[in-house]
Amino acid sequence: MRTLRTLALTGLMTLSAPAWAGDFVDTRLSFAFADDNVFANAGETTPNSPTARFGGGLQNTQFYDNFNTRFSGFETLSNIVLYKRMPAFFEGLTTEAALTILVLENPSGDISLRDNSSYIRLNYRPQGWGENEGLSLTGFPVSADRFRLGYAYRISWGGSGVFTTRATQAGVPGAKLQLTRDRWYAYAGAKTALVFNDLIKEQESLYGFLAGAGWDVLETLRLEAGGGYFQKGIVPGLAAQSVRAPVNSAGVSAQGVYHVGVPVGTSIDFRLYKNDPDVYQRFFAPEQYPGGLSYSVSLEGSYLVQTLSDPDVFGRTVPQAATAVALQARAKWNYWRFHLLGLYRSLSFIQFEVPGLPPFSEFPKGTEVSPEMFLAAGADYNIPALHFTPGFIIGVQQPSSFRSPEPLLGGNIPPQGFTGTRTVVVRDVSTLSILPTTCGSNNAICLAEPILSAKGTFRWDLSESVATVGEVYYTYDPNRTTFRDDAVGIAQPSFQEPHALGFNLLLQARF
Template sequence: MKTLRTLALTGLLSLSAPAWAGDFVDTRLSFVFADDNVLAGAGETTPNSPNARFGAGNQNTQFYDNFNTRFSGFETLSNVVLYKRMPAFFEGLTTEAALTILVLEQPSGGVTLRDNSSYIRLNYTPPGWGEREGISLTGFPVSADRFRLGYAYRISWGGSGIFTTRAAAEGVPGAKLQITRDRWYAYVGGKTALALNDLILEKETLYGAMAGAGVDLLETLRLEAGGGYFQKGIIPGLANQGIRAPVNSAGVSGQAVYHVGVPVGTSVDFRLYRNDPEVYQRFFAPEIYTGGLSYSVSLEGSFLTQSLENPDVFGQTVTQDATAVALQARAKFNYLRVHLLGLYRSLSFIQFEVPGLPPYRDFPEGTKLNPEMFIAAGADYHLPSLHFTPGFIVGVQQPASFRSPEFTGGGNNPPPSLTGTRTVVVRDVNLLSILPETCGTAACEADLILSAKATFRWDLSETVAAVGEVYYTYDNNRTTFRDDVTGVAEPRFEEPHALGFNTLLQARF
């Protein structure tokens, strides 16, 4: 045994001596006790709301939560990175690679392993350039999902899902060529995916191209912009009738950031994980309070377009536009933090990756469309002697909705409850609430959603914290289907009031 240990240690030292190498493990363990609505029991709401239990998910979050991450915050997960960096045999060239694996535990106890944009990178630093400058080529062998356009995760686009879920299941590798200087950067890149061609019943290659740039006009002001073009295959419904109708999408995104005392960064889900302290600090570690005033304000917008089936003219396609705007403001003064968040998303933007609603189809002429809009504000105050941080958040949302001349969600032979014209609330991608046909003498329309949340965080050690939330939501768009006197299921409004809580004991290491 002693000999084996000696050999192993010798091997590790010989491998790491001429290189920068190491492992990075970023883990979050979450023990949760929660109830998304204490005012309702099992079977009384849609989706179902069981009584208080151990465990939680997206149903326990509010519309302003998780703006810069794809996770709910209740998961037990780990980001495991095996990383190595070495100087090349040629002057100025450095090679590096990272195998990044997302380990996500399922409620059943199973574990899902997923590539988290592993990469190989070549970086060339010309003579006279700074240490952080260079020309780099990055290849993503399995998934280039983190290579995206947009800046806040909620309205980012161009990830693996841009080719639709049918293509994303086959993997979406890609490559990125970037030049980075002290005050500016620019990049070009591309991705490919495989998708079934429903005309020839064989898989074909889909292509995507991306480009972007950013510049620090001042030490406190950064401007960034990017754009892309992506193929999405052909429309399956028309292909089954012998018609080839390609779906192509394109768009541009831009952002302006003004920051004082706060470094400009991106969502943790965009980063290429490396074994450096900065990534760890930005993920699960507690906030660091350095004193004084610091703040940042960012405004970003995106305009996208894609071709979909024209529901009013057989066999033809039509262009559908999509827009999104996000405002983020954050400030910290000593131990006080305040933040403001605003969002605008058109319904077509929410459904852009599907694409459309129903899939691959534009909205019929005469459809009344309403975008999603919300604004939320909050604050918290850290008590260093107690390691305790109480806070609150309030927000109001106008959910996205549409009202077609004829309801199209009931299939080819819909029941009476899914015919005629009615309003459909779209809370997120393919997450719908069908409202009753009339409210009194007028057509039912989507109502504002109000939400308020009280929060606390108690850091018990550098790695373990207790977190609690109590929230109230007024949502008069909640519906479920109930049988009427004739036995036909009809949408009915649920109780609009919801009171819930989340309590977590969370470990981070």
């Protein structure tokens, strides 16, 4: 009982405290009713598609959705930010710190708490410099995941996962030194990770180094570039055979942005959440329509390389290159909004953080590898009197795929369904669809086919903090497969119905 009274008293004190000193920032509650495929029932498809239900997730999204965020949009989440900023005892120096915690509610009702790149920053502004200029040193005590390279979140790299998933459990702290002037900036930084070394059977320190710069060449044109080098440990499979084979990676990214009437932004996942009233920004805030024409066009590219195990020569590592290009165009004209999105990702880029496919291995000689490419366009129109915004999106995607002269999946003794030379469609990181051996009446080789998608949308703002969002989408995906037993009882890949019709209906609160 004493604990309950203490919690109640703490809650009352929190309600009466000034909100800017530390509170919940960018909270989103999502209540969804959805069905990713009304043509299918439970157990009829892979992945499984239950009938309409309350709730939703990544399965209810399309390939062009959530390009600039790691979230699906169906999550109930919040960011707790405890922020403090004060002038130092020395002239020109300001100190600030933020404890940022991501609160994510799981479907089971459990709450996950995760550090969201908490930081301590020292900022020095020489006399005569502008308000937003200075030399800053930022330390990330637990996770420097927001300190990344690249600009669109879908093709960003250099976060905590660049050291592979084995590093994230021990945390990936880091530091960043940045010089910011009125029309340009430059930064350099480093990260460290603890990863288990399969040769010495102990954790070892791995290092990563990042640097970059940006320049507003004109009021409407910004150029940016960055690069990095990261250690990823050693190849576990070779370590088990007493062979030390280091895995290292490096790369560069660059972007050009032309913008008129709108500021240059970055993915919300890159920004440091803080609650300083002078720089407070809400990332879930409703769209504003000031009138007139404004637009931005950005073109971004990355070239990466890493060393992986050579499957053709035992104990040797070889470099594997990875490339990605993204085009984003957005325009607003009075109450109209238009957007265009294009993406190119090589298969090695998709699997860069794993790393490789299979993990830590280059593709064997003779493997036919195809990249992912998609183009999507859409528009919507806001009706101010009704607070209603209908819209549509259409897109076409050529998914990434590979076809190896020998089985890459299933281990040294693959099941019957994995044997032979097959085309494997890679939809996202380690998300695979294995195609049958032959297709059509002429028994031609099965290849990955384009995916078509069309979506109708609406948003109805009921208040400044609550909105209803609806989506109806159709997808034609001829690469959908599942495993079914053949005449002799051996599971083999077979095609599923390519047509899918789904809907999402959400009631969302944002504050």
